[in-house]
Amino acid sequence: MSPSESEAMFPPRPTALVHQILAGLLHEGDWVIDATAGNGHDTHFLAECVGSSGRVLAFDVQPAAIAASRLRIMRAGLAERVEFFQESHTQIERHIPQACVAAVLFNLGYLPGEDHALTTEATDTLAALEAAVRVLKNPGGVISVICYPGHPAGLIEAEAVEAWMAKQATHGWRVAKYGAIHTRRPAPFLLLARNATNYLLARGLTSQTNILGNCFLI
Numbered sequence: 427m428s429p430s431e432s433e434a435m436f437p438p439r440p441t442a443l444v445h446q447i448l449a450g451l452l453h454e455g456d457w458v459i460d461a462t463a464g465n466g467h468d469t470h471f472l473a474e475c476v477g478s479s480g481r482v483l484a485f486d487v488q489p490a491a492i493a494a495s496r497l498r499i500m501r502a503g504l505a506e507r508v509e510f511f512q513e514s515h516t517q518i519e520r521h522i523p524q525a526c527v528a529a530v531l532f533n534l535g536y537l538p539g540e541d542h543a544l545t546t547e548a549t550d551t552l553a554a555l556e557a558a559v560r561v562l563k564n565p566g567g568v569i570s571v572i573c574y575p576g577h578p579a580g581l582i583e584a585e586a587v588e589a590w591m592a593k594q595a596t597h598g599w600r601v602a603k604y605g606a607i608h609t610r611r612p613a614p615f616l617l618l619a620r621n622a623t624n625y626l627l628a629r630g631l632t633s634q635t636n637i638l639g640n641c642f643l644i
């Protein structure tokens with residue numbers, strides 16, 4: 427990118443900003459989830475972050491999205507690190523038996539160039555966020571969500587996700603919001619959440635971590 431192009435992109439868009447932030451948090455060997463694979467840009471980024479010993483699980487309900495993402499990953503020579511599921515992100519727990527995931531990414535909305543009616547929906551997104559909490563490392567796991575409030579369905583979903591994030595903040599999570607202001611239409615924004623304290627302790631329950639790093643109630 428030329429200096430004038432990068433100036434034009436400053437402050438960065440949420441899609442770029444989340445990569446900048448997560449690049450400093452993810453490590454070789456991490457397990458991560460791309461909850462909305464789309465065209466595979468985020469899947470590709472995550473596969474580079476976790477290295478050859480890490481794992482990316484990528485979900486999308488659309489065959490076209492899975493095909494596009496798979497092609498991008500194969501061309502990048504990263505196929506060994508990525509497993510694709512043509513399933514809703516509400517199903518992530520079927521593929522992750524324990525709380526071992528470093529980050530779960532959601533980039534909401536529809537696949538550019540495809541049917542705009544095939545968009546993420548608030549009910550499933552909230553169910554998937556609850557599932558994400560259960561598969562994340564505790565403490566330390568990160569959830570990122572890019573919301574698109576610029577169209578009516580996206581606005582309803584964005585408000586529901588922001589309310590869910592606010593609730594997490596009252597349960598010991600650190601939550602932040604980033605997005606452009608004073609735009610013609612409501613601009614996309616990024617919500618980032620990290621379970622800073624033990625989720626179970628924050629709810630008044632007692633837990634212990636065993637030698638494998640698994641958390642269990644006592």
Ligand SMILES: C[S@@+](CC[C@H](N)C(=O)[O-])C[C@H]1O[C@@H](n2cnc3c(N)ncnc32)[C@H](O)[C@@H]1O
Binds near residue numbers: 461487547
């Ligand atoms: C904005 S696109 C994602 C862009 C993608 N992260 C990228 O880097 O190219 C949103 C995607 O969410 C997918 N989607 C919609 N509902 C879903 C669901 N319940 N589970 C998983 N993916 C879903 C859509 O098919 C679409 O491909």
